Amino acid sequence: MLAPDYDVVVVGAGFAGLAATWQLRKAGKKVRLIEARDRVGGRVWTEHLSPQLYIEKGGQWMGATQDRLRAYAQNFGVETFKTHTTGANLLHIEGKRKLYKGLIPSLSWPALLNLDYAIKRLNRMARTVNLTSPWLTHKAQEWDAMTLQYWLDKNLKFRAAHQLLTIGLEAIFAAHPSDISLLHALFYIKSGRDLETLMNVENGAQEERFVGGAQSIAEKIATECSTSLSLDTAALAIKQHENIVVVSTPIEEISARKAIIAIPPPLVSKLIFEPTLPAHQHQLFQRMFMGAVVKSYVLYERPFWRNQGLSGQAVTTDSPLQIWFDNSPAEGTVGVMTGFALARQAQNFMQKDTEERQAIATQTLVNLLGEKARNIDRYIDKSWHNEWWSGGCYAAIMPPGAWTGVGQYLRKPFIHLHWAGTETSDVWNGYIDGAIRSGERAAAEVLALL
Amino acid sequence: MLAPDYDVVVVGAGFAGLAATWQLRKAGKKVRLIEARDRVGGRVWTEHLSPQLYIEKGGQWMGATQDRLRAYAQNFGVETFKTHTTGANLLHIEGKRKLYKGLIPSLSWPALLNLDYAIKRLNRMARTVNLTSPWLTHKAQEWDAMTLQYWLDKNLKFRAAHQLLTIGLEAIFAAHPSDISLLHALFYIKSGRDLETLMNVENGAQEERFVGGAQSIAEKIATECSTSLSLDTAALAIKQHENIVVVSTPIEEISARKAIIAIPPPLVSKLIFEPTLPAHQHQLFQRMFMGAVVKSYVLYERPFWRNQGLSGQAVTTDSPLQIWFDNSPAEGTVGVMTGFALARQAQNFMQKDTEERQAIATQTLVNLLGEKARNIDRYIDKSWHNEWWSGGCYAAIMPPGAWTGVGQYLRKPFIHLHWAGTETSDVWNGYIDGAIRSGERAAAEVLALL
Numbered sequence: 048m049l050a051p052d053y054d055v056v057v058v059g060a061g062f063a064g065l066a067a068t069w070q071l072r073k074a075g076k077k078v079r080l081i082e083a084r085d086r087v088g089g090r091v092w093t094e095h096l097s098p099q100l101y102i103e104k105g106g107q108w109m110g111a112t113q114d115r116l117r118a119y120a121q122n123f124g125v126e127t128f129k130t131h132t133t134g135a136n137l138l139h140i141e142g143k144r145k146l147y148k149g150l151i152p153s154l155s156w157p158a159l160l161n162l163d164y165a166i167k168r169l170n171r172m173a174r175t176v177n178l179t180s181p182w183l184t185h186k187a188q189e190w191d192a193m194t195l196q197y198w199l200d201k202n203l204k205f206r207a208a209h210q211l212l213t214i215g216l217e218a219i220f221a222a223h224p225s226d227i228s229l230l231h232a233l234f235y236i237k238s239g240r241d242l243e244t245l246m247n248v249e250n251g252a253q254e255e256r257f258v259g260g261a262q263s264i265a266e267k268i269a270t271e272c273s274t275s276l277s278l279d280t281a282a283l284a285i286k287q288h289e290n291i292v293v294v295s296t297p298i299e300e301i302s303a304r305k306a307i308i309a310i311p312p313p314l315v316s317k318l319i320f321e322p323t324l325p326a327h328q329h330q331l332f333q334r335m336f337m338g339a340v341v342k343s344y345v346l347y348e349r350p351f352w353r354n355q356g357l358s359g360q361a362v363t364t365d366s367p368l369q370i371w372f373d374n375s376p377a378e379g380t381v382g383v384m385t386g387f388a389l390a391r392q393a394q395n396f397m398q399k400d401t402e403e404r405q406a407i408a409t410q411t412l413v414n415l416l417g418e419k420a421r422n423i424d425r426y427i428d429k430s431w432h433n434e435w436w437s438g439g440c441y442a443a444i445m446p447p448g449a450w451t452g453v454g455q456y457l458r459k460p461f462i463h464l465h466w467a468g469t470e471t472s473d474v475w476n477g478y479i480d481g482a483i484r485s486g487e488r489a490a491a492e493v494l495a496l497l
Numbered sequence: 498m499l500a501p502d503y504d505v506v507v508v509g510a511g512f513a514g515l516a517a518t519w520q521l522r523k524a525g526k527k528v529r530l531i532e533a534r535d536r537v538g539g540r541v542w543t544e545h546l547s548p549q550l551y552i553e554k555g556g557q558w559m560g561a562t563q564d565r566l567r568a569y570a571q572n573f574g575v576e577t578f579k580t581h582t583t584g585a586n587l588l589h590i591e592g593k594r595k596l597y598k599g600l601i602p603s604l605s606w607p608a609l610l611n612l613d614y615a616i617k618r619l620n621r622m623a624r625t626v627n628l629t630s631p632w633l634t635h636k637a638q639e640w641d642a643m644t645l646q647y648w649l650d651k652n653l654k655f656r657a658a659h660q661l662l663t664i665g666l667e668a669i670f671a672a673h674p675s676d677i678s679l680l681h682a683l684f685y686i687k688s689g690r691d692l693e694t695l696m697n698v699e700n701g702a703q704e705e706r707f708v709g710g711a712q713s714i715a716e717k718i719a720t721e722c723s724t725s726l727s728l729d730t731a732a733l734a735i736k737q738h739e740n741i742v743v744v745s746t747p748i749e750e751i752s753a754r755k756a757i758i759a760i761p762p763p764l765v766s767k768l769i770f771e772p773t774l775p776a777h778q779h780q781l782f783q784r785m786f787m788g789a790v791v792k793s794y795v796l797y798e799r800p801f802w803r804n805q806g807l808s809g810q811a812v813t814t815d816s817p818l819q820i821w822f823d824n825s826p827a828e829g830t831v832g833v834m835t836g837f838a839l840a841r842q843a844q845n846f847m848q849k850d851t852e853e854r855q856a857i858a859t860q861t862l863v864n865l866l867g868e869k870a871r872n873i874d875r876y877i878d879k880s881w882h883n884e885w886w887s888g889g890c891y892a893a894i895m896p897p898g899a900w901t902g903v904g905q906y907l908r909k910p911f912i913h914l915h916w917a918g919t920e921t922s923d924v925w926n927g928y929i930d931g932a933i934r935s936g937e938r939a940a941a942e943v944l945a946l947l
Contacts, residue, residue: 225898
């Protein structure tokens with residue numbers, strides 16, 4: 048066997064693969080980074096509509112305690128600005144329109160107490176989760192035998208409270224609560240600190256946006272690592288020998304001493320492994336599944352709702368686009384509203400044609416913001432469950448039984464293969480910050496062995 | 498675009514693909530059948546140890562109401578014989594050894610009543626399932642938000658009853674009850690008539706065996722269809738055009754008017770589709786996962802337990818090999834005991850080396866059958882979750898949320914692609930009989946369009 052061409056080959060140039068590559072290069076290693084798409088960033092993708100205006104098709108926010116993402120933004124000189132929150136939030140629930148401030152809309156007192164109780168209880172349970180080894184959590188077996196849906200049905204007896212927390216949780220997971228292990232939900236909540244942090248804009252995961260878009264950080268890492276990077280180069284097969292790993296692509300074979308696989312877990316099954324993946328890992332990757340989300344953009348000449356004292360943040364039970372944010376540029380020169388269709392709603396929404404989707408989005412905004420919303424400039428949407436190289440968004444989720452059954456194999460190296468990707472992070476799992484952490488962790492694992 | 502080479506290309510030569518091919522050929526169609534392995538039969542695989550002795554590494558039984566499998570066996574002249582049941586069954590529960598007759602072991606009266614109640618209740622619920630469209634079942638949402646484990650914990654308060662039904666259900670699903678949607682469990686129970694039918698030998702799914710092994714039926718279909726069949730030919734990519742579908746393999750490109758995909762659903766993700774699979778289907782195939790099972794064979798000079806009045810059928814809570822059958826040849830010339838390690842037990846069992854596995858199997862049989870069992874002739878085992886081209890056994894399972902979320906896309910044709918495989922059958926789903934039915938259904942779909 049000849050000497051390998053590289054120290055490390057990294058598969059996937061999302062934030063995890065980019066972070067791993069950058070760290071390995073800084074440590075003086077010879078690295079090759081391959082990416083199936085014609086762009087870097089993975090589930091983070093900024094589209095520039097004009098020199099002044101861009102939209103975020105994928106991940107876009109940074110929140111408190113997302114320290115690694117913050118460090119990367121600072122290092123690469125990408126500035127941030129606050130998500131617009133001035134004004135009242137809107138709740139549209141079964142035909143009724145209400146204004147509110149902060150996280151919790153105004154419901155009846157019993158519903159409000161019920162909602163508050165459920166959030167507190169989920170947080171309390173989440174605090175007991177063992178983040179690095181969720182299967183060792185005291186109540187792991189019990190919670191992993193339960194869906195999040197079952198827990199909600201049992202604990203939220205007030206319809207409005209149930210509806211609202213369901214929307215909030217679907218916005219967090221991009222999956223239906225029936226799909227999600229309660230243990231995984233609690234793990235995820237703790238991984239991002241607590242439920243309020245995950246749901247909030249201010250002091251929460253949606254607090255800040257990036258000047259020039261979140262993808263610009265990925266692009267700047269890629270520029271710094273440009274001699275390592277090949278786009279349009281999908282990995283097809285991975286062969287491991289005693290001292291070498293060979294990644295086959297349609298273009299060439301790349302050999303290295305170690306490999307970091309930094310793609311969503313459900314996509315791992317698309318690769319051909321020789322020797323084949325350990326059975327446990329193969330079964331784990333079969334179990335994990337990607338969420339489904341559509342981001343729907345409605346563009347206006349101006350963010351007219353701001354003059355009406357509205358923040359643009361809205362929740363509605365009366366549309367497949369259930370959560371809305373004011374996503375206008377920092378200067379507010381143009382009005383941009385972004386709505387999310389989530390989980391089953393996302394799947395159903397994408398069954399309709401573009402015209403129909405635009406009509407639904409517009410009507411939803413008319414209901415929320417008034418007749419002025421009918422006069423739109425442009426409609427654009429982005430469905431992630433249609434993206435072959437992601438398989439869905441935001442992240443891969445554990446159904447019941449997966450964490451306790453095969454979860455311990457999630458990060459386990461296999462000969463020369465190491466695993467990265469936000470799903471392998473114990474902190475900010477599912478977020479850009481978690482992706483970076485996972486890439487750095489995988490790079491550290493590999494460095495210790497080289 | 499040139500005219501296609503074939504009317505239909507079938508991917509996968511398990512029973513589903515073979516049945517489809519045979520039916521299409523009988524209808525006068527030009528068919529090509531490709532198979533990744535060097536053999537036909539898929540999850541059915543008979544190994545001949547000598548001209549007189551064979552073992553069944555995979556599916557092996559035929560039961561009452563499995564009419565399509567029976568018809569194929571008769572058509573291809575494969576004879577059957579009864580699974581050995583003469584004598585008392587054994588139960589080894591937490592160190593205590595008991596003898597019993599029939600399906601239900603002798604427990605304390607309250608435990609027995611509890612077990613009986615649970616089985617009756619599962620059957621009663623199963624009867625309400627809409628087999629062709631499980632998501633339309635009256636209580637679909639409620640049951641699909643629950644794991645089978647949760648239901649067992651709630652309804653089986655007697656430890657022995659809980660333990661025994663869990664073993665029985667793991668033997669049926671080859672998955673942990675935490676992994677399985679209650680709705681799917683009920684669907685599966687009804688699909689095979691009722692719980693007793695699934696668990697029983699006499700009048701149940703394990704009633705008869707095949708002379709020469711179950712794979713011999715597959716081989717005889719393959720012989721009849723030999724001009725259609727290519728072994729060692731894995732499908733890599735499937736491209737669809739207006740009037741033609743092209744399946745790429747490492748050897749050649751095969752074009753046809755229609756294609757039938759007859760592989761386990763989780764393996765579909767390994768193929769590259771152009772255009773890409775509809776998002777719903779991609780997400781469904783991400784959700785379904787294969788069970789895990791090890792079949793452990795211990796060979797003796799004679800089936801000595803028969804002289805002790807034992808049937809060889811045994812259940813034990815004290816070994817990873819929890820269910821045992823007398824799997825000796827029809828004439829009883831050699832003694833063969835077959836034990837099953839299931840779900841998490843299967844995964845853990847395969848972490849041990851062969852010597853250790855043999856020691857565990859032998860000791861389990863000594864505990865069950867007495868000291869004579871120590872004197873073994875040979876040990877062989879077969880792990881299915883290590884099989885790359887199956888991904889696990891017996892079948893792909895729906896976790897919570899999958900049937901109600903995306904289940905309706907399971908059999909939905911995609912341009913020229915039609916779906917077969919036992920997982921797509923509403924009758925005897927997960928069994929050989931279901932595989933045949935699915936192949937015949939897919940063939941009929943295609944014939945209606947050609």
